Amino acid sequence: MQKKTIIYSAAVIAGAFILGALVRTGLSSSVETTAVIRDTAIDAVPAIINVRSDYTFTLSSEERGRVIKSELSLGTAIKEGDLVLEIDPIDLQIDADILKADIANLKARLALKSAEKAALRKREEDLENNERLYAAGSYPELEMQRRRRDFKVFKESQENAKLNEAQQLNNLQSRLTLIERRLEKTKVYAPTDGIVTQIYAYPGELVSSGSALAEVFSKAVVIEAKINEEDFAGIKADLDATVRLLTYGNRLFEGKIDRVLPTADKETQQYTVLLELDIARKLLLPGLSGEASIIRRKIPDALVIPSRALIGDFVFKIIDSKAVFTPIKVGVRGLNNVEIKEGLSEGDIIATDGINGLKDGDTVRF
Numbered sequence: 001m002q003k004k005t006i007i008y009s010a011a012v013i014a015g016a017f018i019l020g021a022l023v024r025t026g027l028s029s030s031v032e033t034t035a036v037i038r039d040t041a042i043d044a045v046p047a048i049i050n051v052r053s054d055y056t057f058t059l060s061s062e063e064r065g066r067v068i069k070s071e072l073s074l075g076t077a078i079k080e081g082d083l084v085l086e087i088d089p090i091d092l093q094i095d096a097d098i099l100k101a102d103i104a105n106l107k108a109r110l111a112l113k114s115a116e117k118a119a120l121r122k123r124e125e126d127l128e129n130n131e132r133l134y135a136a137g138s139y140p141e142l143e144m145q146r147r148r149r150d151f152k153v154f155k156e157s158q159e160n161a162k163l164n165e166a167q168q169l170n171n172l173q174s175r176l177t178l179i180e181r182r183l184e185k186t187k188v189y190a191p192t193d194g195i196v197t198q199i200y201a202y203p204g205e206l207v208s209s210g211s212a213l214a215e216v217f218s219k220a221v222v223i224e225a226k227i228n229e230e231d232f233a234g235i236k237a238d239l240d241a242t243v244r245l246l247t248y249g250n251r252l253f254e255g256k257i258d259r260v261l262p263t264a265d266k267e268t269q270q271y272t273v274l275l276e277l278d279i280a281r282k283l284l285l286p287g288l289s290g291e292a293s294i295i296r297r298k299i300p301d302a303l304v305i306p307s308r309a310l311i312g313d314f315v316f317k318i319i320d321s322k323a324v325f326t327p328i329k330v331g332v333r334g335l336n337n338v339e340i341k342e343g344l345s346e347g348d349i350i351a352t353d354g355i356n357g358l359k360d361g362d363t364v365r366f
Contacts, residue, residue, distance in 0.1 A: 032353035033318055033366045034306060036344045041302035042334030044293040045231035047273070049243055051288040054220035057194070059213045063087055063185040067203050072214050074199060078190040085201070085213055087186040092179055099176040106169050120158060127151045193219045221284050223255070223275040225292050229264060232271045234296045236260060241275055245290035253279045257294065299332060303340040309352045310338065316351040316358055317344065318366065323351060325360035 059072075065087040072084055130147050133139035198215035201207050223243075227235060237260055243253045255277035264271050275292070277284070309315050310330070317326040328343030344350070351358065351366075358364070 029323070029358055029362050030354055030365045031316075031318075031323070031351040031358065033349050034309070034352050036303055036305055036340065036346055036348040036350060038301055038346055039304040039337070041299040041304055041332050041339035042293075042295055042337065043297040043299065043332035044242075044295045044334045045227060045235070047225035047227045047241075047292040047294055048270075049245065049275075049288075049290040049292050050224045050226070051245075051284060051286055052222055052224065053217040053286045054222050055218050056197075057191070057216055057218070059084070059188065059190070059216055061085075061087065061185075061188060061201070061207045061211045061213055062209060063092075063182055064208045064211075065089075065091070065186060065206070067201050067205050067207060070199075070201070070203050072196050072199050074196055077195050077219065078193065078216065080190055080192045082190040083187055084190050085188040087188075087207065089183050089186040092183050092186065096176060096179045096183065099172055099179060103169065103172045103176065106165065106172065110165055110169070116158060116161075120155065123151050123154055188213065190216075195219060217286055221286055223277050223284070225257075225273045225275055225294065226265075226268070226270040227273065227294065229269045229271065232264075235271070235273060235294060240295045241292050242295070243275065243277055243290060243292045245288050247285075247288055247290075248283070253277050255279075255292075293334060295334075297332070299339060302331065303344060303346060304337045305340055305344070305350060306352050307333065307336060307338045309350050309355075311355065315344070316355055316364075318349040318351060318364060321363055321365075323358050323360065323362045323364050 067085060068088045069086040070084070071082070072078075078084055127147055130139055130144060134141070134144045194216035196214050197217050199213075200215075201211065201213045207213070225241070235257070237257050239257045241255045241257060243255055244250065245253070255275045257273050258276045259274040261272040261274070273294070305315065313330065314325055314327055316323040318324070326343055329341040331339030331341045333339075349366075351364065
């Protein structure tokens, strides 16, 4: 029994000795490292990307009636000039036919004016005979004056009748033109290319003039980049940009600034720029989001390290397998790398990954 107690005590002492040695020397940590290199430093600012339709519009009815046919369906593309919906034209067609008949009858009546022309000619001949008699002294002056007045009234009455009939014909033709225009509007055509996102009227439904029929997104898209106010200095058209869209993972797309909107959003104080992007049109869908790096300038032959190595204004510099918490001064920042102005030299080894929990002086493996 005494022998077992001695052996157990020796084991405890040995374990304590080993643990103490480990505490004194420190446990080693596994990290990934890289060397400080000279490269082109990128002065870039981050931006939030949103892809949206250039505009949306409401397809509306200019004519009232019952929908008899529709080519609209959710998600389908429509092209400018496509016939997309029809409204029952029967009532308007009946009104148009009635007006056409009235116009034809009035024109026929206007063509039959031989009796009126003959009556006017007879009045003219009688007045001419009276004038000859009056000139010869055989017709009284007062009677001549009365004959002249009667002829003038008769002629003016005929001219007024012609004007009234012409006005009546013009009114009928104007009404017919309006009816025919309304008939044209019973067929609704797509005003531009787009994608149907909402439908408000289906075959069999009654619609009024001005009723919304559908919502359509234009197929033209806009790539918006939102930039924080503190990063906006120096942003201008034609600057290069690198874009990552969340849908496509880590794939990067190159582009440039097309336009800079001059005012900031009142709520977020972010500025908006519009980008042109080198990407297949079929990949650029409204609703996509992501991030971008807007490149303001490039600095050649700069000391560069990966941005993931930064811990505030410090990095872990590896010296003789020890992690040394080293202060540095950062210059320009890019999407993946940063410029080092002070604190490191070319060829220095720094920790980039596995640095969570790493402490100054820890032994490292790499």
